[in-house]
Amino acid sequence: xxxxxxxxxxxxxxxxxxxxxxxxxxxxxxxxxxxxxxxxxxxxxxxxxxxxxxxxxxxxxxxxxxxxxxxxxxxxxxxxxxxxxxxxxxxxxxxxxxxxxxxxxxxxxxxxxxxxxxxxxxxxxxxxxxxxxxxxxxxxxxxxxxxxxxxxxxxxxx
Numbered sequence: 302x303x304x305x306x307x308x309x310x311x312x313x314x315x316x317x318x319x320x321x322x323x324x325x326x327x328x329x330x331x332x333x334x335x336x337x338x339x340x341x342x343x344x345x346x347x348x349x350x351x352x353x354x355x356x357x358x359x360x361x362x363x364x365x366x367x368x369x370x371x372x373x374x375x376x377x378x379x380x381x382x383x384x385x386x387x388x389x390x391x392x393x394x395x396x397x398x399x400x401x402x403x404x405x406x407x408x409x410x411x412x413x414x415x416x417x418x419x420x421x422x423x424x425x426x427x428x429x430x431x432x433x434x435x436x437x438x439x440x441x442x443x444x445x446x447x448x449x450x451x452x453x454x455x456x457x458x459x
Contacts, residue, residue: 324391325351325385325389325391325398326351328391328395328398329349329351329383329398329402332395332398332399332402332431333347333349333402333405333406335399335431336399336402336403336406336427337406339427339430340403340406340423340427342406342407342409342410342412343406343409343410344406347381347405347406347409348381349381349382349383349402349405350381350382350383351382351383351385351398352382352383352384352385353384353385353386353387353389354384354385354386354387355386355387356375356386358384359375359376359377359384359386362377362379362384363377375397376389376397376398376400376401377401378401378404378405378408380405380408380409381405381408381409383398383401383402383404383405384401385397385398385401392437393437393438394438395431395435395437395438396428396431396432396435396437396438396439397428397438399427399428399431400424400425400427400428401424403423403424403427403428404420404424407420407423407424415452416452416453418449418450418451418452418453419450419452421449421450422446422449422450425441425446425449425450428441429441429446
């Protein structure tokens with residue numbers, strides 16, 4: 302059943318791809334080197350694939366075996382494939398793409414983290430820097446950023 306579900310999911314996701322791939326590929330070509338310049342990650346030979354998906358499909362991806370993250374996602378990354386919501390708007394949501402490109406480079410460079418929150422902290426930090434520099438998107442809520450960027454501790458405190 303699970304294999305059939307993910308097979309159907311792939312068909313749905315691929316069906317959404319051709320309509321808007323080229324403009325997003327241009328953004329990837331523009332922003333991936335920017336992300337690399339802000340980090341120690343190498344960008345050589347990284348090929349990013351962007352797929353547009355519905356909210357239901359993104360939720361399924363967030364629960365898939367290859368996904369590292371908090372379990373719910375407005376967008377996501379597995380390997381070098383970025384999954385963006387079908388509602389993504391160029392010039393408005395570019396910060397979300399940049400966030401996911403951080404994860405692409407983390408994955409492609411074999412970065413390791415003590416927990417997924419540390420991985421997210423780096424992505425949100427660069428996303429906020431992008432918003433400051435390019436003026437596209439919204440900065441992350443400080444309280445949310447603090448909560449999501451701390452690894453769990455034995456006392457259950459954030």
